[in-house]
Amino acid sequence: MDEPTPTTFDERLTAPRSWWLIAAALGFGAAMAMLPLGTLAALGGFVVGGALAAIAVSAYGSVRVRIVGGALVAGEARIPVSALGDAEALDAEEARAWRTHRADTRAHMLLRAYIPTAVRVKVTDPEDPTPYLFVSTRHPQELTDALATARDSAQAG
Structure with missing residues:
Protein backbone atom coordinates (compact mmCIF):
# COMPACT_ATOMS: atom_id res chain seq x y z
CA MET A 1 0.00 0.00 0.00
CA ASP A 2 1.29 3.47 -0.89
CA GLU A 3 2.13 5.82 1.93
CA PRO A 4 0.55 9.26 1.78
CA THR A 5 2.86 11.92 0.38
CA PRO A 6 3.99 14.25 3.17
CA THR A 7 2.97 17.87 2.97
CA THR A 8 5.97 20.14 3.34
CA PHE A 9 3.98 23.38 3.52
CA ASP A 10 0.33 24.02 4.29
CA GLU A 11 -1.27 27.39 4.93
CA ARG A 12 -4.88 28.48 4.90
CA LEU A 13 -5.28 32.13 3.93
CA THR A 14 -7.99 32.85 6.50
CA ALA A 15 -9.73 36.20 6.60
CA PRO A 16 -8.88 38.49 9.52
CA ARG A 17 -11.12 38.67 12.60
CA SER A 18 -12.32 42.15 11.67
CA TRP A 19 -14.01 40.71 8.58
CA TRP A 20 -16.13 38.50 10.84
CA LEU A 21 -17.20 41.61 12.76
CA ILE A 22 -18.17 43.19 9.45
CA ALA A 23 -20.25 40.09 8.64
CA ALA A 24 -22.05 40.47 11.97
CA ALA A 25 -22.59 44.17 11.25
CA LEU A 26 -24.12 43.27 7.88
CA GLY A 27 -26.49 40.93 9.70
CA PHE A 28 -27.40 43.76 12.05
CA GLY A 29 -27.94 46.07 9.06
CA ALA A 30 -30.23 43.51 7.45
CA ALA A 31 -32.17 43.32 10.73
CA MET A 32 -32.55 47.09 10.81
CA ALA A 33 -33.77 47.09 7.20
CA MET A 34 -36.40 44.48 8.06
CA LEU A 35 -37.48 46.06 11.39
CA PRO A 36 -40.38 48.05 9.86
CA LEU A 37 -41.91 44.70 8.88
CA GLY A 38 -41.87 43.45 12.47
CA THR A 39 -39.67 41.82 15.07
CA LEU A 40 -39.81 38.38 13.48
CA ALA A 41 -38.82 39.82 10.10
CA ALA A 42 -35.93 41.68 11.75
CA LEU A 43 -34.75 38.47 13.39
CA GLY A 44 -34.98 36.69 10.05
CA GLY A 45 -33.05 39.52 8.39
CA PHE A 46 -30.34 39.27 11.01
CA VAL A 47 -30.00 35.50 10.60
CA VAL A 48 -30.13 35.48 6.79
CA GLY A 49 -27.99 38.61 6.28
CA GLY A 50 -25.41 37.51 8.83
CA ALA A 51 -25.30 33.97 7.45
CA LEU A 52 -24.79 35.14 3.86
CA ALA A 53 -22.03 37.53 4.91
CA ALA A 54 -20.37 34.80 7.01
CA ILE A 55 -20.51 32.36 4.09
CA ALA A 56 -18.83 34.95 1.85
CA VAL A 57 -16.06 35.63 4.39
CA SER A 58 -15.53 31.91 4.97
CA ALA A 59 -15.34 31.14 1.26
CA TYR A 60 -12.89 33.95 0.56
CA GLY A 61 -10.71 32.85 3.47
CA SER A 62 -10.77 29.13 2.69
CA VAL A 63 -8.04 29.22 0.03
CA ARG A 64 -5.00 27.09 0.84
CA VAL A 65 -1.40 27.13 -0.29
CA ARG A 66 0.26 23.73 -0.07
Whole structure:
Protein backbone atom coordinates (compact mmCIF):
# COMPACT_ATOMS: atom_id res chain seq x y z
CA MET A 1 0.00 0.00 0.00
CA ASP A 2 1.29 3.47 -0.89
CA GLU A 3 2.13 5.82 1.93
CA PRO A 4 0.55 9.26 1.78
CA THR A 5 2.86 11.92 0.38
CA PRO A 6 3.99 14.25 3.17
CA THR A 7 2.97 17.87 2.97
CA THR A 8 5.97 20.14 3.34
CA PHE A 9 3.98 23.38 3.52
CA ASP A 10 0.33 24.02 4.29
CA GLU A 11 -1.27 27.39 4.93
CA ARG A 12 -4.88 28.48 4.90
CA LEU A 13 -5.28 32.13 3.93
CA THR A 14 -7.99 32.85 6.50
CA ALA A 15 -9.73 36.20 6.60
CA PRO A 16 -8.88 38.49 9.52
CA ARG A 17 -11.12 38.67 12.60
CA SER A 18 -12.32 42.15 11.67
CA TRP A 19 -14.01 40.71 8.58
CA TRP A 20 -16.13 38.50 10.84
CA LEU A 21 -17.20 41.61 12.76
CA ILE A 22 -18.17 43.19 9.45
CA ALA A 23 -20.25 40.09 8.64
CA ALA A 24 -22.05 40.47 11.97
CA ALA A 25 -22.59 44.17 11.25
CA LEU A 26 -24.12 43.27 7.88
CA GLY A 27 -26.49 40.93 9.70
CA PHE A 28 -27.40 43.76 12.05
CA GLY A 29 -27.94 46.07 9.06
CA ALA A 30 -30.23 43.51 7.45
CA ALA A 31 -32.17 43.32 10.73
CA MET A 32 -32.55 47.09 10.81
CA ALA A 33 -33.77 47.09 7.20
CA MET A 34 -36.40 44.48 8.06
CA LEU A 35 -37.48 46.06 11.39
CA PRO A 36 -40.38 48.05 9.86
CA LEU A 37 -41.91 44.70 8.88
CA GLY A 38 -41.87 43.45 12.47
CA THR A 39 -39.67 41.82 15.07
CA LEU A 40 -39.81 38.38 13.48
CA ALA A 41 -38.82 39.82 10.10
CA ALA A 42 -35.93 41.68 11.75
CA LEU A 43 -34.75 38.47 13.39
CA GLY A 44 -34.98 36.69 10.05
CA GLY A 45 -33.05 39.52 8.39
CA PHE A 46 -30.34 39.27 11.01
CA VAL A 47 -30.00 35.50 10.60
CA VAL A 48 -30.13 35.48 6.79
CA GLY A 49 -27.99 38.61 6.28
CA GLY A 50 -25.41 37.51 8.83
CA ALA A 51 -25.30 33.97 7.45
CA LEU A 52 -24.79 35.14 3.86
CA ALA A 53 -22.03 37.53 4.91
CA ALA A 54 -20.37 34.80 7.01
CA ILE A 55 -20.51 32.36 4.09
CA ALA A 56 -18.83 34.95 1.85
CA VAL A 57 -16.06 35.63 4.39
CA SER A 58 -15.53 31.91 4.97
CA ALA A 59 -15.34 31.14 1.26
CA TYR A 60 -12.89 33.95 0.56
CA GLY A 61 -10.71 32.85 3.47
CA SER A 62 -10.77 29.13 2.69
CA VAL A 63 -8.04 29.22 0.03
CA ARG A 64 -5.00 27.09 0.84
CA VAL A 65 -1.40 27.13 -0.29
CA ARG A 66 0.26 23.73 -0.07
CA ILE A 67 3.21 21.79 -1.35
CA VAL A 68 2.13 18.18 -1.61
CA GLY A 69 2.86 15.31 -3.95
CA GLY A 70 5.59 17.18 -5.80
CA ALA A 71 3.30 20.07 -6.67
CA LEU A 72 2.53 23.57 -5.50
CA VAL A 73 -1.20 23.88 -4.90
CA ALA A 74 -2.24 27.53 -4.73
CA GLY A 75 -6.00 27.83 -4.68
CA GLU A 76 -7.30 26.13 -7.84
CA ALA A 77 -3.85 25.96 -9.48
CA ARG A 78 -1.75 22.80 -9.19
CA ILE A 79 1.75 23.22 -10.63
CA PRO A 80 4.47 20.53 -10.49
CA VAL A 81 7.57 21.80 -8.72
CA SER A 82 9.62 20.56 -11.68
CA ALA A 83 8.01 23.36 -13.74
CA LEU A 84 9.00 26.02 -11.22
CA GLY A 85 12.20 28.00 -10.94
CA ASP A 86 13.57 30.17 -8.18
CA ALA A 87 11.20 31.52 -5.55
CA GLU A 88 11.59 34.96 -4.02
CA ALA A 89 10.13 35.93 -0.64
CA LEU A 90 8.60 39.40 -0.89
CA ASP A 91 8.18 41.80 2.01
CA ALA A 92 5.13 44.06 2.14
CA GLU A 93 6.65 46.81 -0.03
CA GLU A 94 7.95 44.45 -2.73
CA ALA A 95 4.71 42.46 -2.73
CA ARG A 96 2.74 45.67 -3.26
CA ALA A 97 4.98 46.56 -6.21
CA TRP A 98 4.51 43.13 -7.81
CA ARG A 99 0.74 43.40 -7.31
CA THR A 100 0.61 46.80 -9.00
CA HIS A 101 3.08 48.47 -11.36
CA ARG A 102 5.46 45.50 -11.78
CA ALA A 103 2.68 42.96 -12.40
CA ASP A 104 2.58 40.99 -15.62
CA THR A 105 -0.94 40.32 -16.90
CA ARG A 106 0.08 36.77 -17.88
CA ALA A 107 1.10 35.87 -14.32
CA HIS A 108 -1.02 33.60 -12.12
CA MET A 109 -1.83 35.58 -8.98
CA LEU A 110 -3.36 34.27 -5.78
CA LEU A 111 -4.03 37.55 -4.03
CA ARG A 112 -5.43 38.22 -0.60
CA ALA A 113 -5.44 41.95 0.17
CA TYR A 114 -5.29 41.37 3.92
CA ILE A 115 -1.96 39.51 3.64
CA PRO A 116 0.84 42.00 2.97
CA THR A 117 3.64 39.52 2.16
CA ALA A 118 3.96 37.11 -0.75
CA VAL A 119 6.20 34.80 -2.76
CA ARG A 120 7.00 35.18 -6.46
CA VAL A 121 7.95 31.94 -8.19
CA LYS A 122 9.34 31.85 -11.72
CA VAL A 123 7.75 29.34 -14.11
CA THR A 124 10.42 27.51 -16.13
CA ASP A 125 8.16 25.32 -18.27
CA PRO A 126 8.81 26.48 -21.87
CA GLU A 127 5.28 25.49 -22.94
CA ASP A 128 3.61 27.57 -20.22
CA PRO A 129 3.17 31.27 -21.10
CA THR A 130 2.86 32.16 -17.40
CA PRO A 131 6.04 34.05 -16.43
CA TYR A 132 5.62 33.65 -12.68
CA LEU A 133 3.25 32.82 -9.84
CA PHE A 134 2.44 35.43 -7.23
CA VAL A 135 1.16 33.81 -4.05
CA SER A 136 0.05 35.74 -0.97
CA THR A 137 1.35 34.09 2.19
CA ARG A 138 1.91 35.00 5.80
CA HIS A 139 5.09 32.88 5.82
CA PRO A 140 7.05 33.79 2.67
CA GLN A 141 10.43 32.48 3.80
CA GLU A 142 8.97 29.14 4.90
CA LEU A 143 7.21 28.74 1.54
CA THR A 144 10.38 29.66 -0.34
CA ASP A 145 12.40 27.12 1.65
CA ALA A 146 9.75 24.41 1.19
CA LEU A 147 9.68 25.03 -2.58
CA ALA A 148 13.48 24.73 -2.77
CA THR A 149 13.38 21.48 -0.79
CA ALA A 150 10.57 20.04 -2.93
CA ARG A 151 12.33 21.03 -6.16
CA ASP A 152 15.60 19.46 -4.96
CA SER A 153 13.73 16.27 -4.02
CA ALA A 154 12.03 16.14 -7.42
CA GLN A 155 15.36 16.56 -9.21
CA ALA A 156 17.06 13.91 -7.05
CA GLY A 157 14.23 11.39 -7.44
